[in-house]
Amino acid sequence: MAERVTAGRADGLITLGAADVLWAGLTADSAVPTASAALTRSPARAQAGYVLLGGCVVATVKASGRWSVVETEVRRAAAELNAVEMDRQDLVRIGPFRDGAKQEHHEETPLRWRRRIARELQELNEPERADGRLYHLAGIDWRHILVEQTCDGAQRTWWLPRAVVRLLDMAEHTETRWLRAARTRQAGTTVAESPSRHRQTRTVDGRPATSPNHPAVPLRPYNEELKGHLYSVLSRKPGISRKVAGWACAVCRSAPAAVLDHCHEHGYVRAPVCHSCNTQERPDHLYSNHIRVGDHYRRLFHTHTAQWLRHWHRCPGCRARTTLPLPHLAAWTAHIACRSLRPTHRDPRSSRGRKPCGALRVSWTGSHHAPGSCQFTVAVDLCPSGxxxxxAHVSYREAAEQFRTWLTETAPAVAAEAGPDRLDDLPTQIRPVIADTSSEGQALF
Known part of the structure; x- marks a missing residue:
């Protein structure tokens, strides 16, 4: 039987059952679907001293033999979740990937939502467990928004809206800081525990004064500390993951960084970024020499152009060549240089009356290391006329020249910092890691 939330107890404790009802009621109209048993059903672990609700940690307290939470904390978590705007069309691929080990992060946090989802989807054919299979993560009912797609009619891929990926990454980051703060306090405590150890001093707003949900560890801005470092060297250093997690994302500057974005052609670190910005920056290809040019390129080459160009040119090799890595240059060529060639058809919902048809795609042969043989082919898939x-067929040399002209007009400050006369940070010997697609090996990574 569901527990009723008692009115007038906004500054006190409520049981987990009552908190479940409260959470479900407060988030009923949220853009992000939530679960009704977020605090009592797996993977929630009240006995660990906290539960995750969205991107927040809510501390749990055992009083009178029952686990409880502060009502204002649940309301705060619900308010933050309700403020999240979600575009169901703006998707991020979450798996499966060729190298699953590379997709793991924040190993010290129990949430590990990517691993949980992968395991859940891979075990769909197994009998239901007696204790119930997990259906939520941090109170979010991800099943209702998961999108499955197939590649080449064979491999399945899994996608979630970008806003939810950001939210779950934030939940992992917050949980990691919570656990670190809890361990630090536990190690520094010299007074023996008393029977009243579950009592906590509360602030005027009802929040536990010692709650590790609010550790005084602000994210530090990235100030080019990793400039000129090789990713192959830096990624092997002990403790680098923890160091990266302490930075704010160098692109959006709001979310915690999670990975080191690097240039796959020259092998140099660009900056620490969050998972959402990393997937937004990554060309939409499936480990081959073609790219689907989707809507997110409008953000990369229109609304936030200078910001992204400056980020890409953090690689000394790309900055000296005044161009982009091969996959990005291919996407730019299709999206900008060949925009006028793309056919359109009538769209009664558009004020202009027409919209581009089909799906834009660009592929290439050869390598940027042999510009004379490298060529882009821009095409439209599923076009009504074919x-x-x-x-178009565009050579690498022509595409690079067009990009340099566009860069000077679009982002003159970025263009002024690039070019062959800006060789201060260029290593004496560039270490390319991208394979020549005219040979047997066609994989980019």
Missing amino acids: EHRVL
Whole structure:
């Protein structure tokens, strides 16, 4: 039987059952679907001293033999979740990937939502467990927003809205800081525990004064501390993951950084970024020499152009060449240089009356290390006038020249910092890691 939330107890404790009802009621109209048993059903662990609700940690207290939480904390977590705007069309691929080990992060946090989802989806054919299979993560009912797609009619891929990926990454980061703060306090405590150890001093707003949900560890801005470092060297250093997690994302500057974004052509670190910005920056290809040019390129080349160009040019090799890495240059060529060639059709919902048709795609042969043989092919898939309609063939040299002209007009400050006369940070010997697609090996990574 569901427990009723008692009115007038906003500054006191409520049981986990009552908190479940409160959470479900407060988030009923949220853009992000939530679960009704977020505090009592796996993977919530009240006995560990906390539960995750969205991107917040809510401390649990055992009083009178029952686990409880502060009502104002649940309301605060619900308010933060309700403020999240979600675009169901803006998707981020969460798996499966070729190298699953590379997708793991924050190993010290029990949430590990990517691993949980992967395991859940891979075990769909197994009998239901007696204790119930997990259906929520941090109070979010991810099943209702998971999108499955197939690649080449064979491999399944899993996608979630970008806003939810940001939220779950924030939950992992917050949980990690909570656990570190808890261990630090536990190690520094010299007074023996008393029977009243579960009593906590509360502030005027009802929040536990010693709650590790609010550790005084602000994210520090990234100030080019990793400039010129090789990713292959830096990624092997002990403790680098913990150091990266202490930075704010160098692109959005709001979310905690989680990975080191680096140039796959020259092998140099660009900056620490959050998972959402990393997937937004990554070309939409499936480990081959073609790219699907989706809507997110409008952000990269229109709304936040200077910011992204400056980020890409953190690689000394790309900055000296005044261009982009091969996959990014291919996407730019299709999205900007060949925009006028893309066919359109009538759209009664648009004020202009027309919209581009089909799906834009660009592929390439050769390598930027041999510009004379490297060529881009821009095409439209599923075009009404042809299943695969080729729009243009553009050589690498021509695409690079067009990009340099566009860069000077679009982001003059970025262009002024690049070019062959800006060789201060360029290593004497660049270490390319991208394979020549004219040879047997066609994998980019």
